[in-house]
Amino acid sequence: MKNMDQLILGIESTCDETAAAVVRNGSEILSNIVASQADLHEVYGGVVPELACRRHIEVVIPIVDEALAKAGCTLEQIGGIAVAYGPGLIGALLVGLNTAKALSFATGKPLIGVNHIHAHLYAALMELETPPTFPCIGVIISGGHTALVKVEGPATYKLIGQTIDDALGEAFDKVAKMLQLPYPGGPQVEALALKGDPTRYAFRAGRVKEHPLAFSFSGLKTAVLYALKGTSNASVKSELELTPEEYPHVAASFQEAALGDLVDKVLKACELHGCKTVIFGGGVSNNKALRKKMAEREEGKGLELIWPRPFLTTDNAAMIAGLGSYLLKTEGPSSLSLHAETRIPFLK
Ligand code: KG4
Ligand code: ZN
Numbered sequence: 246m247k248n249m250d251q252l253i254l255g256i257e258s259t260c261d262e263t264a265a266a267v268v269r270n271g272s273e274i275l276s277n278i279v280a281s282q283a284d285l286h287e288v289y290g291g292v293v294p295e296l297a298c299r300r301h302i303e304v305v306i307p308i309v310d311e312a313l314a315k316a317g318c319t320l321e322q323i324g325g326i327a328v329a330y331g332p333g334l335i336g337a338l339l340v341g342l343n344t345a346k347a348l349s350f351a352t353g354k355p356l357i358g359v360n361h362i363h364a365h366l367y368a369a370l371m372e373l374e375t376p377p378t379f380p381c382i383g384v385i386i387s388g389g390h391t392a393l394v395k396v397e398g399p400a401t402y403k404l405i406g407q408t409i410d411d412a413l414g415e416a417f418d419k420v421a422k423m424l425q426l427p428y429p430g431g432p433q434v435e436a437l438a439l440k441g442d443p444t445r446y447a448f449r450a451g452r453v454k455e456h457p458l459a460f461s462f463s464g465l466k467t468a469v470l471y472a473l474k475g476t477s478n479a480s481v482k483s484e485l486e487l488t489p490e491e492y493p494h495v496a497a498s499f500q501e502a503a504l505g506d507l508v509d510k511v512l513k514a515c516e517l518h519g520c521k522t523v524i525f526g527g528g529v530s531n532n533k534a535l536r537k538k539m540a541e542r543e544e545g546k547g548l549e550l551i552w553p554r555p556f557l558t559t560d561n562a563a564m565i566a567g568l569g570s571y572l573l574k575t576e577g578p579s580s581l582s583l584h585a586e587t588r589i590p591f592l593k
Contacts, residue, residue: 250269250270251269251270251271251324251325251570251573252267252268252269252275252316252318252322252323252324253267253268253271253323253324253325253326253327253357253566253567253569253570253573254266254267254309254312254313254320254323254325254326254327254348254566255267255268255327255328255359255562255563255564255565255566255567255569256305256309256326256327256328256329256341256344256345256562256565257328257329257341257361257560257561257562257564257565258301258305258329258333258337258338258340258341258342258344259329259331259332259333259334259337259338259341259361259560260292260297260333260334260337260388260389260560261281261282261283261285261286261292261297261337261560262279262280262281262282262559262560262561263279263280263282263300263301263304263305263308263340263341264277264278264279264280264308264560264561264562264565265278265305265308265309265311265312265313265562266278266312266561266562266563266565266566267312267313267315267316267318267323267566268371268563268566268567268570270570271371271567271570271571271574272371272372272567274563275315275316275317275318276311276312276313276314276315276316277312277556277561277562277563278308278311278312278315278562279559279560279561279562280304280308282296282297282300283428283429285297285300286428287427287428289428290422290428291418291422291428292334294334294335294336294337295336297334297336297337298334298336298337298339298340301336301337301340301341302340305340305341305344306344309344309348312562320348320352320354321352323352323354324354324355324573325354325355325356325357325569325570325573325578326345326348326349326352326354326355326356326357326569327345327357327358327359327565327566327568327569327570327572327573328341328342328344328345328346328356328357328358328359328565328569329341329359329360329361329364329565330342330358330359330360330579330583330584330585330586331360331361331585331586331587331588331589332360332361332362332389332390332586332587332588332589333361333389333585333587334587335585335587338585338586338587339585342358342583342585346581346583349581350581355573355577355578355579356578356579356580356581356583357569357572357573357578357579358579358583359565359568359569359572360568360589361560361565362385362387362390362392362589363400363402363568364564364565364567364568365385365387365390365526365527365558365564366383366385366394366396366402366524366526367399367400367526367564367567367568367571368526368553368557368558368561368563368564368567369524369525369526369551369552369553369557370399370524370551370567371563371564371567371568372553372554372557373551376399377522377524377549377551378521378522379396379397379398380395380396380397380518380520381395381396381520381521381522381523381524381551382394382395382396382405382511382514382515382518382520382522382523382524383395383396383402383523383524383525383526384507384511384523384524384525384526384527384530385526385527386412386413386414386507386525386526386527386528386529386530387412387413387414387526387527387528387529388412388414388415388418388429388431388527388528389412389414389415390407390408390412390527391407391408391411391412391413391414391460391462392404392406392407392408393405393406393407393458393510393511393514395514395518395520396524399571400568400571400572400575404590405458405514405517405518406456406457406458406459406460406510406514407459407460408459408460408461408462409451409453409459409460409461410451410461410462410463411461411462411463411466412462413460413462413503413507413529414429414431414527414528414529415462416462416463416465416466416503417430417431417434417500417503417529418430418431419466420434420466420469420495420496420499421433421434423469423470423473424437424473424492424495424496425489425492429528431528431529431531431532432531432532434496434499434500435500435532435533435534437492437493437496437497438493438496438497438499438500438501438534439493439497440493440497441492441493441494441495441496441497441498442493442494442497442498443497443498443500443501444498444501445491445494445495445497445498446472446494446495446498446499447498448465448468448469448472448498448499448501448502449465449468449502449506450462450464450465450502450503450505450506451463451464451465457510457513457517458510458513458514458517460506460507460510462503465499465502465503469495469499472487472495473486473487473495474486474487475487500532500534504532504534504535504538505538507535508535508538508539508542511523511539512542512543512546515546515548521547521548521549522548522549522550522551523539523548523549523550523551524551525550525551525552525553525558526553526558526564527558527559528558528559528560529558530552530553530558531555531558531559536550536552
């Protein structure tokens with residue numbers, strides 16, 4: 246390792262993944278360990294906060310050790326400890342944050358608090374050889390968040406649209422549950438949709454009056470439920486209830502409506518804000534149908550689409566270390582009194 250190299254340890258525990266990573270000079274991922282808790286939550290069809298928190302406590306230190314070992318470095322060689330301090334589940338956040346604080350206090354290495362959502366966007370940026378031309382449109386589509394932002398610099402964002410109810414990933418997960426698919430449902434719905442006809446059901450995502458860049462997926466989700474049940478009355482058994490043979494068509498039609506709405510609004514955001522580059526982040530940006538649809542719809546518009554590599558789309562600590570590295574250089578370390586925050590307004 247050269248003397249000038251800067252190594253940042255990243256720690257992530259906002260939801261149901263315990264992750265640690267070591268990143269060199271803000272972009273080179275030396276290790277990226279993710280311990281998923283999907284097995285733990287699968288039987289409940291969603292994340293159980295108390296269980297998530299307990300599992301984080303059990304695995305966080307071994308995961309940090311593994312990240313350091315895989316990177317071939319010791320804690321002494323680390324130049325800073327970056328941690329996601331929010332938004333997320335409070336108990337889960339506290340595990341990662343207190344681990345990072347303890348390591349920082351014990352070693353004297355700077356602590357760097359990172360906003361998890363900002364890091365989702367930074368994931369695509371950290372691997373670029375040359376930074377994009379700012380401003381760009383940022384699209385955060387995960388299980389907990391759906392937002393469009395104007396990205397004015399690597400870590401400067403202005404919220405321009407968000408969901409008023411469900412997040413896009415959450416809608417995928419809920420529809421997956423209705424289709425009796427395991428959790429997390431997004432990739433399962435995507436796979437099932439490949440076998441279905443996206444025009445079979447005329448589903449539509451919501452429009453928000455006077456907010457052309459806002460999202461609403463809750464009505465779409467209910468429409469899927471009614472189609473499956475063959476009725477809008479939950480207390481009666483309908484003869485029109487769909488059989489499993491129809492499920493691929495339901496998955497395909499839901500995905501078409503949800504992704505079509507997202508692409509419409511991304512293109513609208515580019516137009517309204519005069520941006521030619523779009524950066525994607527969050528679990529749903531891994532969806533191949535979305536990547537294809539976005540590429541088809543932007544054709545002729547000369548937009549540059551920046552997608553993270555698939556392993557950087559879902560929750561991971563490399564994106565935390567990457568943004569942490571940038572923040573340490575530009576803003577300096579965080580205070581050891583940094584608090585965990587379950588909700589953080591997007592504006593910065
Ligand atoms: O970014 P992420 O790991 O977690 C949050 O910060 O929320 O995103 C997880 C979400 C889940 O809702 C999952 O179902 C969804 O991303 N997801 C997908 C796909 N892969 C993950 N949704 C649709 N298609 C996919 N291929
Ligand atoms: Zn996330």
